[in-house]
Amino acid sequence: MRKKEAGILIVDDDEDILFSARVWLKKFFTNVIGISAPQKILSTLNENEIDAILLDMNFRRGFEDGKEGLYWLSEIKEVNPNIPVILMTAYGEVELAVEALKKGATDFILKPWNNEKLYASVNLAVDISRKNKKLSQWENLQESTQNYRLESQSPTMILVMNTLLKVAKTDANVLLLGENGTGKYVMADYIHQHSQRKNEPFVHIDLGSISENLFEAELFGYAKGAFTDAKTDKAGKIENADGGTVFLDEIGNLSLPLQQKLLTLIQTKKLSRIGETKERFPNVRFLFATNAELRKLVAEGKFREDLYFRINTVEVNLPPLRDRKEDIPALTEFFLTKFEKKYNKENLEIENMEELVNYGFPGNIRELEHSIEREIILSDSSKIQLKFDSSKPENETVSSLNLEEMEEKLIKNALKKYQGNISAAADALGLSRAALYRRMEKFGL
Structure with a gap:
């Protein structure tokens, strides 16, 4: 059975419980972290991509009312209301379970658990987490789109909007050209919102703000141990857009070596994270933008001609x-x-x-x-x-x-x-x- 790429956090002060839960869940998920002190929950969430949490309800001997679990549940929900939390306890009072569910818990598991039940509950929580992330991205996009007025009385702009509406229904690569401030991001968002990918992620990557050293890590991701600070596996921004649209802004700023890496990605639609040989095939649509005169850069040898022709299946100039x-x-x-x-x-x-x-x-x-x-x-x-x-x-x-x-x-x-x-x-x-x-x-x- 292929492991699902997901981060699972287990919080329990019983080392035997932590060990057995980690061993079992590692069979199904790529990253399983165990901590014995609930005070480390928030820092662990900051340092890792966690999709679901298994949280014990009692951490001090002699206190078996579940109040600690409810407290930490509320703390987690305050930081990230969308992350699913499954509560664990050896004391299965129905009233406590109901209270936990009312406060936002996804599920409630009694110790000792059935392994199949534990896997099913965690797997469902991961699926819920993915749906929550997509819903959050969708709501953010809806809100951002409302921040702009897209109707136009300008004949030039009306032609542009009509062109964008036509290409939106395809998966063609689109190159948006125009001066700074003409709305290239907004138009890329417009294309995404009118495409068949509109319910999937829209990921904006400002290539002008990414240093050459971080380019591959940001776009392709990395494996645990690939470099000093790689404490866990991390998907890149391209993978996180799977099913959706990637908007690569300021593409004219890329160096020639990075242009080659980007060309390979666009041509093959596959990538490998830093530190691993496994090939991944994210299903994404690419949009590009720049205020640079790419034809001139091509003539000067500063921009690859093959990349230029690859990214501008449709070229749209936004009027000032x-x-x-x-x-x-x-x-x-x-x-x-x-x-x-x-x-x-x-x-x-x-x-x-x-x-x-x-x-x-x-x-x-x-x-x-x-x-x-x-x-x-x-x-x-x-x-x-x-x-x-x-x-x-x-x-x-x-x-x-x-x-x-x-x-x-x-x-x-x-x-x-x-x-x-x-x-x-x-x-x-x-x-x-x-x-x-x-x-x-x-x-x-």
Whole structure:
């Protein structure tokens, strides 16, 4: 019988119980951990991926009322309400069992247990844990989708949305291109939500924020003992998306060696965790995004041509906000409503809407959103006056169509605006600190 990949935590102060339970359950599950002190539960949960917990109800001699078990059950549920907990006791009072189930226990097992019953209960708990994780991911995605307005009055954007709707129904690789802040993450989420994988995980991986040394560990996972800090087997982000969609953002930042590893994964649809030879075949759909000019990078030998053609079965360019001015009033109203709720304000109104529509928005939708939020926080009035650097006419905002020149200019402006504060500049540009540092090094800033 093939072992199920799952983490099981057994908590009991009786070493014989711990030993026998671990030996039995190790036949069926890949990672079984036993601890004798309940005080170690929370730290163990932080250090390991646990799918189900077997928890004793009594830890002190002479105390057999089960109150300790109920206490630790509530502590576990406070930290992770979705993790199934099976309670164990040698004292099978019906009232205690009912109380435990009411407080969130998944099952109740009497000692000495029947091995087949123990396995069945733990196996069911693992299945429940997996369903809870998927449901949680789905709810988070639903919530994130509600954070954006996807309707458009712009002819250019309407064409983009229609294209995305068509490709969503397939498993084709999609490459999303566009400036920072144009909504590439939101559009990737839109594709996933309209695909046949919509009830499965949507995993966003920012390649710009992952160091080269951690790339394989983050994406492919690792086996216990593969390196110093590998204390347990850990699935990578690709495996965790099994059945769903993987969105690889900032793909233009990958080094050539990492591009080769990614190309192999996309071509073969198989991977191996660090430290093991076993091949795994996650069923995932890939989406990609970048603000880099990949064709130019290919010509310069900085991006593999075979990888470029592999990832852009369908290539979609997201227009900058200055090219979809028709959407600015509706987007502004959407963000006003969003931040009214967030900051408990009401009847807010933008006074300089005409100036807003005519502004170039080098930071695109993200700049609009952040500007509205900032002014709502700082303003004491319901009349909001958004402030922009309007000293230059709009056509000077885009003085060059060269993406690298525009990128360098935006980074310089952000660093100047935030007086060299890297965190603030990175946030305004929609980048991680690591990604901004790489770009600063690239442009010699």
